[in-house]
Amino acid sequence: MRDExxxxxxxxxxxxxxxxxxxxxLVRASGPRTAPLGGYLVGARWTGKTELLxxxxxxxxxxxxxxxxxxxxxxxxxxxxxxxxxxxxxxxKQYLAFSTRSPLMIKEELTLKGLKRALEEGDMEDLxxxxxxxxxxxxEEDHVALFRNAVSSPSFIARRGRAxxxxxxxxxxxxxxxxxxxxxxxxxxxxxxxxxxxxxxxxAGVTAKALEGSRSPLEVMELKGLGEAAALSMMMxxxxxxxxxxxxxxxxxxxxxxxxxxxxxxxxxxxxxxxKSPITTLREFVELYxxxxxxxxxxxxxxxxxxxxxKDALRVLFACANSPSGVSEEELRERFSLGAEExxxxxxxxxxxxxxxxxGLGVVKWAGDGVAxxxxxxxxxxxxRGKSAEEAKTELMLRRLKEGFRMQGARVGGGLTAExxxxxxxxxxxxxxxxxxxxxxxxxxxxxxxxxxSLPHIVGSxxxxxxxxxxxxxxxxxxxxxxxxQSCALVVAHGFQSARYDEKNEVMWIAGVxxxxxxxxxxxxxxFMKRSNLLMDRHRVALCARWLVAREGFTGExxxxxxxxxxxxxxxxxxxFLRDTVAGGAARPTASKIGGTVKEFEITLPMKARxxxxxxxxxxEIGEEMGFDDDGVTGIKTAVVEACINAFEHSxxxxxxxxxRFVVGGAGLAIYIQNSGRVFDRLDSPQxxxxxxxxxxxxxxxxxxxxxxxxxxxxxxNLRGGTRLVMVKYLKKDGDKSNG
Amino acid sequence: xxxxxxDFREMxxxxxxxxxxxxxxxxxxxxxELAAVFLEKGVKKLIIDFSRTELINSxxxxxxxxxxxxxxxxxxxxxxxxxxxxxxxxxxMLGLTxxxxxCKTEEDALAMMGRGATAGGLQAKPRNEGGA
Numbered sequence: 001m002r003d004e005x006x007x008x009x010x011x012x013x014x015x016x017x018x019x020x021x022x023x024x025x026l027v028r029a030s031g032p033r034t035a036p037l038g039g040y041l042v043g044a045r046w047t048g049k050t051e052l053l054x055x056x057x058x059x060x061x062x063x064x065x066x067x068x069x070x071x072x073x074x075x076x077x078x079x080x081x082x083x084x085x086x087x088x089x090x091x092x093k094q095y096l097a098f099s100t101r102s103p104l105m106i107k108e109e110l111t112l113k114g115l116k117r118a119l120e121e122g123d124m125e126d127l128x129x130x131x132x133x134x135x136x137x138x139x140e141e142d143h144v145a146l147f148r149n150a151v152s153s154p155s156f157i158a159r160r161g162r163a164x165x166x167x168x169x170x171x172x173x174x175x176x177x178x179x180x181x182x183x184x185x186x187x188x189x190x191x192x193x194x195x196x197x198x199x200x201x202x203x204a205g206v207t208a209k210a211l212e213g214s215r216s217p218l219e220v221m222e223l224k225g226l227g228e229a230a231a232l233s234m235m236m237x238x239x240x241x242x243x244x245x246x247x248x249x250x251x252x253x254x255x256x257x258x259x260x261x262x263x264x265x266x267x268x269x270x271x272x273x274x275x276k277s278p279i280t281t282l283r284e285f286v287e288l289y290x291x292x293x294x295x296x297x298x299x300x301x302x303x304x305x306x307x308x309x310x311k312d313a314l315r316v317l318f319a320c321a322n323s324p325s326g327v328s329e330e331e332l333r334e335r336f337s338l339g340a341e342e343x344x345x346x347x348x349x350x351x352x353x354x355x356x357x358x359x360g361l362g363v364v365k366w367a368g369d370g371v372a373x374x375x376x377x378x379x380x381x382x383x384x385r386g387k388s389a390e391e392a393k394t395e396l397m398l399r400r401l402k403e404g405f406r407m408q409g410a411r412v413g414g415g416l417t418a419e420x421x422x423x424x425x426x427x428x429x430x431x432x433x434x435x436x437x438x439x440x441x442x443x444x445x446x447x448x449x450x451x452x453x454s455l456p457h458i459v460g461s462x463x464x465x466x467x468x469x470x471x472x473x474x475x476x477x478x479x480x481x482x483x484x485x486q487s488c489a490l491v492v493a494h495g496f497q498s499a500r501y502d503e504k505n506e507v508m509w510i511a512g513v514x515x516x517x518x519x520x521x522x523x524x525x526x527x528f529m530k531r532s533n534l535l536m537d538r539h540r541v542a543l544c545a546r547w548l549v550a551r552e553g554f555t556g557e558x559x560x561x562x563x564x565x566x567x568x569x570x571x572x573x574x575x576x577f578l579r580d581t582v583a584g585g586a587a588r589p590t591a592s593k594i595g596g597t598v599k600e601f602e603i604t605l606p607m608k609a610r611x612x613x614x615x616x617x618x619x620x621e622i623g624e625e626m627g628f629d630d631d632g633v634t635g636i637k638t639a640v641v642e643a644c645i646n647a648f649e650h651s652x653x654x655x656x657x658x659x660x661r662f663v664v665g666g667a668g669l670a671i672y673i674q675n676s677g678r679v680f681d682r683l684d685s686p687q688x689x690x691x692x693x694x695x696x697x698x699x700x701x702x703x704x705x706x707x708x709x710x711x712x713x714x715x716x717x718n719l720r721g722g723t724r725l726v727m728v729k730y731l732k733k734d735g736d737k738s739n740g
Numbered sequence: 741x742x743x744x745x746x747d748f749r750e751m752x753x754x755x756x757x758x759x760x761x762x763x764x765x766x767x768x769x770x771x772x773e774l775a776a777v778f779l780e781k782g783v784k785k786l787i788i789d790f791s792r793t794e795l796i797n798s799x800x801x802x803x804x805x806x807x808x809x810x811x812x813x814x815x816x817x818x819x820x821x822x823x824x825x826x827x828x829x830x831x832x833m834l835g836l837t838x839x840x841x842x843c844k845t846e847e848d849a850l851a852m853m854g855r856g857a858t859a860g861g862l863q864a865k866p867r868n869e870g871g872a
Contacts, residue, residue: 613762616795634794634826641797702798702834709833 006061006103007054007071014238014266017230018052021223025056025202029165030067036195038216040171041204043223044369045305045354046263049204052223053167056202060165061098068162070094070154073169080143080179080186084150088134089115091153091164092127099162126156144179151190155197164199172205175352188214206354207367225260225369228252235265242273247280247518254285257400259369267297281518286400290393293375302375307349311384312338316346316364318380320356321373326365374400416572417489417513420549421463423575424493424509426582427455433600436578437547437568438559455582456507456545458495464535488512488520488528488548492535497543507543510535513550520550520569522557529565549575576674576724577602577661599664605644607656612644615660619671622662626669627731635710636729640671642703643725647675668712668730748774749846754785754853756821756846763796768803775807784816787849791822801834808839819849 009015028037043049053071060069070091074083092115097105110118112131119128130153137145154164171187179186187210194201195216203210208220226234232248232255239246258264271292272279279285292298307313315336319327327335332343347364350356355372359365366373374396381392431452493509496502512528514520525548532546546567548554553571554562562569570578603618605611616637623633640660647658656675663670708714713728747770749756755778760767775786788804790796811818821843823831831837843849 610762610764612797613795631824631826631829634824635830638795638797638826638830641795645797645799702801705834706798706801706830709830 006097006106007057009051009054009058010266013241014234015051015055016234016237016262017226018048018055021052021221022055022059024221025052026059026063028202029056029060029069029200030064036198037200038191038195038214038218039200039202040208040211040218040220041202041223042206042208042220043204044225044261044367045206046261046301047223047225048262049223050169051262053169053202053204057167061103066162068095068098068157068164069167070157070164071167071169074171074174080147080177081138081141083174083177083186084143084146085112085134085138088112088130088150088153091150091157092119092130095127095157095164096122124160126159127153130156147179147186147190148193151193152197154194154199158198166194166199166201166203168201168203170205171203172207172210172352172354175210185210185212188212191218192216207351207357209351225258226255226262226265227260228255231255231258231260231265234262235269238266238269239272239279242269244269244272245278245280249516250279250282250285253282254279254289257285257289257403258371261369261371263301264298264371267301268292271296282401286397289400290397293371293396294378294389294393298371299375302372303379305353306355307353312336312342313346313350314376314380314383316343317350317355317366317368317376318384320350320364320366321368321376323366326359326363329362329364332364416515416549416551416575417463417491419575419579420511420513421461421491421493423579423582424458424461424491424511426579427458427493427495427509429457429498430455430582432578432581435602436574436581437570438562454498456493456495456497456509458493458509460495461491461493464490464492488514488524490528490531490535492539494539494541504542506541507545508536508539508541509545509547511547511549514548515551519552519555520548520558521555522561524548525558525561525565525567528567574659577659577672580672601662601664603660605658605660607648607658612641612648615640615644615658618660619662622664622669623729626664628669628729632729636669636671639707639710639714639727639729640673642707643671643673643727646703646725647673650675668728671727671729672724673727674724750778750783751850753783754787754850755783756787756789756850759788759790759793761792761794763790763793763800763804765797765799765803768800772803772807772810775810779810779814779816784811784814785853786811786816787819787821787846787853789822789846789849790820790824790827791845793822793827794824796827796830801836804836808836817853819843819853821846821849 025039028039041049041052050073057069057071060067071094072087072090089110089112093108093110094106096115096118097103112134116128116131119125119131130149133149134146137143137149154166157164174187175185177186178184179189191201191203191211191214195218204223211218211220225231232252235251235255236246236248238244239251254268255265258268268279268288271277272288275288275291277284277288279288293302306317316327316332319332319335329340329343329347332338332347333340338346347356350364351358355366355368356364357367368376378392378396381387381395382389387395431454434453437453489512491511491513493511495507495509496505497507498505510532512524512532514524528546528548532544536544546565548562548567548569549572550569551572554569559569561567601618601622603615605615619640620633620637623636628636644658644660648656659672659674661672663672704714707725707727710729711727712730713726715726716724747758749758755774757771757774759771771788778786786807788807808818810816818840819842820831820836820840822845823842828837828842831842841849841852843852
């Protein structure tokens with residue numbers, strides 16, 4: 001078994017969202033080129049630079065033979081002489097390991113003398129000569145000769161027939177090393193020497209300070225935290241791996257707060273797993289966050305990254321972190337009664353560590369992230385202001401709860417409520433299946449077929465003003481009630497139950513919409529009942545329907561209360577189907593093409609292994625009943641399996657379910673598949689790769705291609721809060737070859 | 741003397757692997773492991789028989805492609821047999837049949853192998869005989 005991870009990396013299942021960057025670096029490293037390329041990957045601490053470089057190294061080591069990868073991490077070198085010996089040993093060892101495919105050699109503790117012997121035995125006198133010259137320069141204490149000899153090693157290796165690609169990690173850790181006392185840092189000369197020696201490289205560091213003094217052209221690439229979707233996906237997967245209970249909306253909120261920085265995300269989840277803390281509410285997240293920052297690994301990491309400098313450094317950091325436009329050095333001197341030299345030293349150390357940057361004109365600007373700022377605020381409160389750790393923690397939690405609450409409000413604000421209002425405006429006497437509403441009791445709505453109801457003819461809908469006795473009055477808004485952000489917004493729709501526009505037929509629908517990512521509970525139902533009673537008193541209409549809609553469904557107690565009171569209920573996923581059914585026409589183009597609806601079937605699947613087979617069996621029986629032949633039925637079943645797998649893979653919602661609706665028409669079968677809220681693959685997703693090269697087949701991305709090949713129509717529809725896949729298979733007419 | 745098992749049938753220099761009713765990740769991995777075992781033993785002629793298989797999903801396809809790649813690396817020969825017409829059409833659509841010959845039955849595949857499919861048989865011109 002080959003040793004994949006020559007330099008330690010995190011497990012593959014915990015690595016997320018950097019495939020594009022890795023691909024770009026691999027092209028850079030092994031693609032054709034005429035001139036050497038210099039690159040610098042700059043990014044805040046813990047954004048994953050080391051992981052990225054090491055993964056590139058592993059892929060270059062195992063995936064090709066043309067370019068020799070050499071990974072070097074600038075750590076622990078105190079002088080140019082130390083660096084020279086260390087770098088020379090690393091470059092030669094890695095070349096030997098690569099050319100003999102012996103990864104274990106990289107980890108072997110070989111001295112330069114031992115290496116020289118190995119090179120001589122392998123008839124590599126040219127490389128042995130490098131070690132010989134190193135020993136001579138070392139004896140003569142000629143640091144410049146030592147340095148230049150080491151830097152020339154990649155060129156010597158390249159002369160043996162394979163180009164070298166250097167991966168230089170933590171470059172800015174060597175900023176302080178110079179070739180001679182009082183001279184400039186050696187890094188500028190080092191990078192220039194690499195390029196003039198025809199060696200391409202990708203270096204990584206926290207600040208661009210390391211590049212000062214280099215005159216060679218180089219491309220700077222910025223590595224930021226993971227994007228929102230990748231960060232959420234990572235955090236959810238880690239929670240699943242480590243058995244941490246979570247709520248996806250709260251995790252989304254957490255990812256924003258953690259700015260997508262992988263190390264923060266991992267440490268949060270590890271800490272939650274260790275302390276068995278769920279992340280299902282904003283408060284749980286904030287408590288965990290405060291604990292990680294003040295007593296946990298995140299705090300320890302940030303503390304270790306801070307330069308030594310005691311309270312002065314902390315003061316400077318606090319001032320910068322809390323001043324959006326930066327602070328001048330002069331202001332720092334005055335504010336903290338520090339000498340010019342002290343400020344300069346503190347700023348320089350902080351700049352090297354990436355916490356602050358030069359804002360120009362002597363202004364020092366905060367360059368850290370929000371988590372580091374929270375840490376600095378707490379440390380300042382405790383160490384400078386003398387507050388207790390508990391007080392600092394309480395202050396932090398209060399701030400973050402308020403911020404999280406605002407973010408949560410912004411994320412969910414109004415989407416579903418507006419959708420329900422718009423939907424009710426579209427009620428115009430349509431007949432729809434009862435199954436869209438649970439607890440459908442009132443008899444006035446159930447005229448005609450038993451499994452259908454007639455919707456009213458709605459004239460208009462609106463959100464009611466604050467009601468007398470409404471607890472939300474004091475809480476700043478008509479849509480907030482005693483339950484705070486977890487209560488319902490009200491939407492009222494007014495109209496007539498039939499086309500007879502008289503008082504007897506006047507109807508009012510009162511909808512309560514719970515937007516927040518927690519299920520509706522019995523308290524919410526009670527609250528809704530009280531407020532809807534007030535509305536009914538005010539409007540005094542002949543008929544009234546009360547309807548609750550919840551993004552995350554209903555608790556058992558809430559369902560029982562609704563049963564008792566005859567309140568109807570619909571969850572957000574069913575709402576999408578209801579909207580399409582109500583809209584008809586443009587929103588339901590397949591209905592006419594499949595020859596008018598004859599029957600409809602719905603099933604809801606849990607996201608469990610092999611549950612797609614239940615959907616396939618249903619599809620198969622419907623297909624057989626409709627007259628599709630064996631091949632047609634197998635094709636439909638295979639497409640349904642693919643759609644379900646796709647929906648499972650891409651749903652990002654806790655306790656996820658996949659809803660399928662089969663609409664049987666005279667001319668064909670339409671199948672609607674919707675997961676709980678998030679995206680399916682795009683039809684033109686980059687996951688569907690280009691055609692395979694001759695003699696080699698691609699490995700993934702077949703799903704959409706299969707569905708498109710097996711069904712007559714496959715398309716994605718964007719819904720509020722998610723995506724839905726629609727597939728249609730037509731029955732062939734007489735004279736067509738078959739129904740397959 | 742041929743050895744028989746419900747999952748595979750091993751002959752002197754050839755093995756037939758029987759895919760289950762639902763070719764998904766689990767089943768694909770089982771076949772992949774079996775294929776690896778035979779390759780390790782030096783058996784480089786493999787037939788995957790799908791006569792029991794009704795449904796094949798995309799993960800199963802990906803794993804089949806992996807098996808094809810491994811066979812190619814080892815200069816082995818791979819045949820598919822017993823595909824239902826719908827699945828055969830799907831393999832055609834996805835381009836798999838350009839690389840792996842498909843026979844009606846495992847006996848046909850054995851006969852075709854005996855007629856001289858050689859190392860590198862993955863690139864042999866497929867004989868599309870249709871589904872079962």
